[in-house]
Amino acid sequence: MPDATFETGLTKAAVERRRVVIVGGGLAGLAAASALASRGLAVTVLESRPRLGGRASSIIDRESGETIDNCQHVAMGCCTSFRHFCEAVGCADLFETQRELFFVGPPGNAKVVRFASSSWPAPLHLASSFLRMPWFSRAEKLKIAIGLRALARDHSRADCSFQDWLNRQRQPEAVQRRFWHLVLVSALSESLDRISFRHARKVFVDGFLANRNGWQVSIPTVPLDDVYEFRIATTLRESGVQIRLKAGVKRLQIVEGCVTGVELRDGSQVAGDDFVLAVPHYLVQALLPEQLAGVAEVAAVDRLETAPIASVHLWYDQPLTELPHATFVDRLSQWMFNRTVLSDARSATTRDGVHADGEVGCRLQVVISAARDLSTMSEQEVIAKVNQELRQIWPERHEARLLSGRMITEHRAVFSPLPGVDEHRPIQQSPIPNLQFAGDWTRTGWPATMESAVRSGYLAAENVLDRVGQPENMVPADLPAARLYRLLFS
Ligand SMILES: Cc1cc2nc3c(=O)[nH]c(=O)nc-3n(C[C@H](O)[C@H](O)[C@H](O)COP(=O)(O)OP(=O)(O)OC[C@H]3O[C@@H](n4cnc5c(N)ncnc54)[C@H](O)[C@@H]3O)c2cc1C
Structure with a gap:
């Protein structure tokens, strides 16, 4: 023994x-x-x-015969252990780092804004992309900047709901929904009232403020x-x-x-x-x-409580968009991944959207995190709604036909990052x-x-x-905080 x-x-x-x-x-x-x-x-x-x-798994879709994921899994640049692991087990080449994100404005203002680092040092590297978002007024942009500064400066140990914290900072409702919720629901899969201040702060500091590469997402190509x-x-x-x-x-x-x-x-x-x-x-x-x-x-x-995540897979007979991915403001659909563009030649479709059998097509995967509200809708209703939203965003592709759709919901996808979790x-x-x-x-x-x-x-x-008497640190270091960030907020 x-x-x-x-x-x-x-x-x-x-x-x-x-x-x-x-x-x-x-x-x-x-x-x-x-x-x-x-x-x-x-x-x-x-x-x-x-x-x-x-x-993090795949299934074979019976109708298309394609291998599809239960849900798109992405890792941010600040995920240093995950990157280390991928290198250690030789799968890092199966991921592609995205150096730009695409934000699509709310209904009525569906402009696509390219989000990428400028030459400015962190925490200012994303400021110019953010300032280009036309769906925020000048006053709202100022509010967000003030909120981000307060968040970075707030080193308090006490935890509370992030919504309470935002309310104390007098962040307007539209800003909470279109900015803070937009970022956090994808990262933490919860609504603002069910997210702890500490976890919210970590997402913004590690992902968007401290280091210029923290926000870049890595997406599997297979x-x-x-x-x-x-x-x-x-x-x-x-x-x-x-x-x-x-x-x-x-x-x-x-x-x-x-x-x-x-x-x-x-x-x-x-x-x-x-x-x-x-x-x-x-x-x-x-x-x-x-x-x-x-x-x-x-x-x-x-x-520990849990939160559901749903992913809606849609097959079209021709490309709806050439964008590899896009984040949507104020819609049921939160994040679209264009699997046809993102997949490499090893999968059923190629970068040009041409199936292995020569047919042109397009498969999109739309992620809906904190998907509790979907419980009142049937799968067909969700698919129809997502399809309608995508068509409103890309109306010029009206001739594209939806061939089929399916939704996969993971009911206990992640634990909820509640205050005190x-x-x-x-x-x-x-x-x-x-x-x-x-x-x-x-x-x-x-x-x-x-x-x-x-x-x-x-x-x-x-x-x-x-x-066994071989003590060793296995966890790699976090991304270093930029000098300007340390000067401003440490
Ligand atoms: C829909 C969805 C989307 C997500 N998106 C992202 C994302 O974009 N980015 C991200 O970073 N994270 C994401 N996550 C979270 C991420 O998938 C998990 O945090 C991570 O995979 C958890 O890994 P784990 O090893 O802790 O647990 P698990 O992946 O749950 O692994 C536990 C394993 O234990 C096995 N097991 C259970 N019982 C037994 C038993 N009795 N005997 C033997 N084996 C058993 C299970 O079959 C399973 O394989 C997502 C999760 C879901 C569900």
Whole structure:
């Protein structure tokens, strides 16, 4: 039986014999696996589904035969751990960094504004793009600038709802909706009243103010399954990680305060020395014995609330737009990704919008975060509404025919970043020394994102390495804050 106490100074051979069992093949589990395998430990990943990637996944659309993602997953430039992970597992080339975004104004003023960094240093690098947005009056632009300055200067530790904070700053309702909500709903998938001040501040400071590259988004050029199933799984297997799919874990086996193994749903058992539990937060309790599930910091996980995200996939017989992506102001549709333009030659369509069989077409994916309001609409109603909005934005393409559409809703997509949420997020080291928690929901300082998942996996790996006497920092540094930003706001 493994020793539950910290073990230091193991020989290289002993480290290599050290068996780490990771439950869950989402980003958190895979990041822990990559980090530990690269340091010579024997890693097994147990994943209940027939594929890796967890909440970042693809399905085959029966009607078109195409592989489509459950939802577009993008990472911002400030997501340094996610980028490090992609490089470590050799999939960074499957992402394309977008150095410009496109904002489409509200109905009646649907002008497209190109949003890109100027030569000015952060935090002024995006000012000229922002000033070009004609749907804000001069007074509104001034209000937003004052609000951003107040946000960067507010280092208070107390948390409150971001809506309360905006109200205290006297930010007008239209500005709250068209600026603050627009940015935050895509980043945090919640409405302003359900977003904590701290998480909102992090998005604006890390993403838009402190470093000139923080806001750039990285988008996969292939379906997510190609990233996880083919590239990451292959790299991990080559580095010695044993990946077992359809290996759902029923419970952890704990003897005398130490995890000795896991029991799978088929009744078989897998023994190990260290364990990483990397399942979504709402499944954690069910896998733990009562005495551990009842410990205050573990029980608190059940208080995390969740938010839904919907993605609407639309197939047209000809291109509706050449833009690779666009963010919409004041519409049900929030963010459009033109999968035909974004996909590379390996997928069914090419950059010119020409299908592999020579037919010209276009597939758009529209994301609707914090999608609670959609529960009163049928799938067909949502598709019709999104189609109508896109046609209003690009009326010149009226001859384009909608061939088909489908909506995928993930009801528990992310945990809600409510005020005080971080108190319900446990650290990676569980009360049991040889058990680590990992997942976007653990305490990483980040909202529910791929970045948070990877960070949690790296932090869990750090704890395991500590136990074998090989302490190491696995989490890469954040993007540095620009000198002008530090001068103004530190
Ligand atoms: C619709 C949607 C859109 C999103 N968009 C973005 C985005 O644009 N950018 C971004 O950064 N983030 C986005 N996210 C969030 C991001 O997907 C998650 O933060 C991240 O993938 C979480 O990774 P994880 O490893 O913590 O958890 P998960 O991905 O949930 O992985 C947990 C794994 O554990 C497995 N598992 C569960 N129970 C068991 C068991 N008993 N035995 C074995 N295995 C088990 C699951 O099958 C799963 O594979 C989005 C999420 C959704 C749902």
